Amino acid sequence: MDIQEKGKGPLFTDPDPDAARAFFMKKSRNKTDKRMTLKQAVETFVQDGNYLGIGGFGANRTPVAVCHEIVRQRKKNLGFAGHTATHDMQILSAGKVFNRIDMAYGIGLEARGLSKSARQYMESGQVEVCEWTNYALSLRLQAAAMGVPFLPIRSMLGTQTFEHSGAVNVYCPFTGKKIVLVPALSPDVSFIHVHEADIYGNGLFEGIAVADIELAHASKRLILTCERLVSHRAMTRKPHRTDIPYFIVDAVCEVPFGAYPGTMPYEYFSDEVHLKDWLDAENDPEKLAVFLQKNIYGCEDFSDYIQVNGGMKRLQELRHLELLIKSEIKDK
Amino acid sequence: MTVYNSMEMMIITAARALENGSIVGVGTGAPCAAAMLAQRTSSPDLIIIFEAGGIDPDLPEMPISVGDSRTFCNASMAGSMNTTMSLCARGFVDYTFLGGAQIDKYGNLNSTLIGAWEDPKVRLPGSGGANDFASFCRKMMVMTPQNKKRFVEKLDFLTTPGWLAGKDSRKKSGLPEHAGPHQVITDMSVMDFEQDSGRMRVVSVNPGYSFSDVQANCGFELLCATELVKTPEPTEKELRILREQVDPQRIVIGR
Helix, strand or coil: CCCCEECCCCCCCCCCHHHHHHHHHHCCCCCCCCECCHHHHHHHHCCCCCEEEECCECCECCCHHHHHHHHHCCCCCEEEEECCCCHHHHHHHHCCCEEEEEECCCCEECECCECHHHHHHHHCCCCEEEECCHHHHHHHHHHHHHCCCEEEECCCCCCHHHHCCCCEEEECCCCCCEEEEEECCCCCEEEEEEEEECCCCCEECCCCCECHHHHHHHCCEEEEEEEEECCHHHHHCCHHHCCECHHHCCEEEECCCCCCCCEECCCECCCHHHHHHHHHHCCCHHHHHHHHHHHHHCCCCHHHHHHHCCHHHHHHHHHHHHCCCCCCCCCC | CCCCCHHHHHHHHHHHHCCCCCEEECCCCHHHHHHHHHHHCCCCCCEEECCCCEECCCCCCCCCCCCCHHHHCCCCEECEHHHHHHHHHCCCCCEEEECCCEECCCCCEECCEEECCCCEEEECCCCCCHHHHHHHCCEEEEECCCCCCCECCCCCCCCECCCCCCHHHHHHHCCCCCCEEEEEECCCEEEEECCCCCCEEEEEECCCCCHHHHHHCCCCCCEEEEEEEECCCCCHHHHHHHHHHHCCCCCCCCC
């Protein structure tokens, strides 16, 4: 299989499955209590220069609390997979914590508009970019999860998205058809927000999986944040519902409402008012500095942030929105 | 006389194009409104899928995000990105709606940047799932306002494949066959792509517009169908369903 064309984009991670195997062979399998505060988990597992994987999609079941903590701890020179990175990329760009990105979708907040922080940061020349598509990034994670160096994909052909990617194309040895090969992607550390986890790291989420199963297995280190801790027995009673087995997990952090202001399926809907405040604050650097001080740097932890933005009352409204329940209660 | 705006006209035209019993991959906004309207009018068995994994939902309202809870509300399945994209790759998906900052005469799209790659004037979101959808889905649809800024001779960046440099070039690229751009629906016209050349061609003009209006608002030379027709106007029933059931908050049609 000779390479026909090769994308010009840089590879930020090593696709060699033997390098990943060497790491996983040494990883602890111990069934220990892995609870940590989010502050401890980020201090322990995120080193400057690391490549991150962030679970969820857009502002849906995204580990927003982790993004805040990374910015609060002023991490530097990180890389990450922009796999429909929206509010997460907005936060990381405001904190200027990364200098390279595998970009399938970023900057935008879907129908809500473009993040000015993310746009300006990407246009500043401080960030190295490699272009991909959403499916390509999913398959890159899947390749890493399978322990193989690449997977084939039939999109990207004939476009500049391919030219500026790190993919190659070849003729298929079985059919003679042209096909794109995308390299395995193993993040140094990834974060996934789930509905339930036990203290050992077994995790369960509701709703769409996006690429989180692939991400969990592709990543060298894995931090789960969860809406609530449940007993180990509660998890093993329904093993068919477990999405992530404990021994691939390094830390478990209980962060209720950890996807706020995004959506958490069956728990709370996105806070569109607050997301608009974010976009508005980005129009003026001074306003943004005040906004970040109020919402991130000046907060001790994520529960502070939620208090600052309406606390229990707001969360109750968002729960009603998610469940399509009208909020007003009529007098009886 | 029926009163409607250009966005309503575009959504209704798009909804009519979706064949009953087919599968459509959509995003948020106008395409989603078109698919929801089709389900409530001509295509009750239309199956909607979302790239983040929502498969065949019964949408209670228009989603804000391609992955929010509405996209798998009362759905047949809450799957994954790979569920949706592998369905597309296997040839299961009949339609997709895409858009971008720029489109050229072969239906190629740019959603990556304005300016030069080395020093972009504006950095845009990138492909997302658009390149994948356009590579795999049988009929790629585009809904966009008609103006010279969007309809350009040369894209600043070719993010998502249309017919590339013509139908032969798409075939030679190795992209799967029986997939490609199908229709472009604007506030002035409906266009398809000529059989052999793959070039954009005006097939119908909306009430109040002529071919020369469309050409005057396009940065490249358009082909014109031999029998240019008028795009049928929305019916009262279509407008009522769109306004009352699909987008009662006028998030899309109110603009």
